[in-house]
Amino acid sequence: MAVSSKTNLAIVGLGRWGEVLVRSVQGKSATTGFGAVVSRSPDRVGAMARDLGLVVLPDLSAALLDPAIDGIVVTTPHSSHAAAIAACRSAGRPVLVEKPFTLTRASADAAIEHGSSMVFAAHNRRFLPAVKAILDAVRDGVLGDLLHIEANFSGNMVGRYKQGMWRADDKESPAGGLAGSGIHMIDLIIALAGPVESVHAQSSRRVVALSIDDTMTATLRMESGASAVLSCVTATASCFRLEVFGTNGSAELRGVEQLTITALDGSSRSSNFTPTDIERLELEAFSDAIRGTAEFPITLEEVLNGVSVFEGISRSLDCGRTVSVRRSDTP
Numbered sequence: 001m002a003v004s005s006k007t008n009l010a011i012v013g014l015g016r017w018g019e020v021l022v023r024s025v026q027g028k029s030a031t032t033g034f035g036a037v038v039s040r041s042p043d044r045v046g047a048m049a050r051d052l053g054l055v056v057l058p059d060l061s062a063a064l065l066d067p068a069i070d071g072i073v074v075t076t077p078h079s080s081h082a083a084a085i086a087a088c089r090s091a092g093r094p095v096l097v098e099k100p101f102t103l104t105r106a107s108a109d110a111a112i113e114h115g116s117s118m119v120f121a122a123h124n125r126r127f128l129p130a131v132k133a134i135l136d137a138v139r140d141g142v143l144g145d146l147l148h149i150e151a152n153f154s155g156n157m158v159g160r161y162k163q164g165m166w167r168a169d170d171k172e173s174p175a176g177g178l179a180g181s182g183i184h185m186i187d188l189i190i191a192l193a194g195p196v197e198s199v200h201a202q203s204s205r206r207v208v209a210l211s212i213d214d215t216m217t218a219t220l221r222m223e224s225g226a227s228a229v230l231s232c233v234t235a236t237a238s239c240f241r242l243e244v245f246g247t248n249g250s251a252e253l254r255g256v257e258q259l260t261i262t263a264l265d266g267s268s269r270s271s272n273f274t275p276t277d278i279e280r281l282e283l284e285a286f287s288d289a290i291r292g293t294a295e296f297p298i299t300l301e302e303v304l305n306g307v308s309v310f311e312g313i314s315r316s317l318d319c320g321r322t323v324s325v326r327r328s329d330t331p
Helices: 016-025 042-052 060-065 078-091 105-112 129-139 182-193 278-291 300-319
Strands: 007-012 032-038 055-057 071-074 095-098 119-122 146-154 196-204 215-222 227-233 239-246 249-254 258-263 268-272
Touching: 007 016, 007 060, 007 278, 016 032, 016 042, 016 278, 032 042, 032 060, 032 278, 042 055, 060 071, 060 078, 071 078, 071 278, 078 095, 078 105, 078 119, 095 278, 105 300, 119 278, 119 300, 129 182, 129 239, 129 249, 129 258, 146 182, 182 196, 182 215, 182 227, 182 239, 182 300, 196 300, 215 300
Parallel strands: 007 032, 007 071, 032 055, 071 095, 095 119, 146 227
Antiparallel strands: 146 239, 196 215, 215 227, 239 249, 249 258, 258 268
């Protein structure tokens, strides 16, 4: 695909998060910018679109037919992602989809069957320098053989959500904070330890003002034999914690900038990373992939395993048992 000197993207949906993404690159990035927004409510987004320099398009088809648009970014409700992916693949247009990629593995598989154009999931925590340091430590053997991961991504979501918001709908956000926060940790677990083969989950609702659960915990087993525990609480103080245990030591990330690596003898070294605009890095990585100058760091195989885990947690909650999420087929 021929691209302009700066990759020109269209965003589908300009809510709170869509605005964050656009502002992360607009007028700031040398390689990436947005030229259009797809919205069914042009009056609602009109002022913001003008402020951001965006043309308002009535539907995704209009963006897919515009030769000036190099790629699509989807930030609509979760249940609409599969249809958008299928439309972009059918049109041969690159697409970056906000997490969760889709709500079920079957819908993900069906969507990507519509073509072969590039399709990626927007897991912005992959672009944290501290996360890259943990990935390097695992790949370089610093931690030895990986044994176990503990991941907790929690916060006061119920303080921000209101009844009637789509994010507070348990069909759009199953298992409480799983879609809003836990899916990031699922992606990091897969990046560190490889494909997940089974999950066992439990969830509860003690905050009754919303229809989504407020406390979810899942135990994961990887194909490698390693294990992981994932926790998401939606009615507490903010927590972002990832600890990786290996035969040579451990690595603990508290928050998004403070990383401590501890050896078997108890010695440790800590690093504090500079705050980074991970949304800008993510969008520029999408731009690089469109241009063919670099591969996007999250593979489709990882994304699809993540969708299987995401859906598997809900299936485990429904049946109260450990469920398999292993898939022999690959894209």
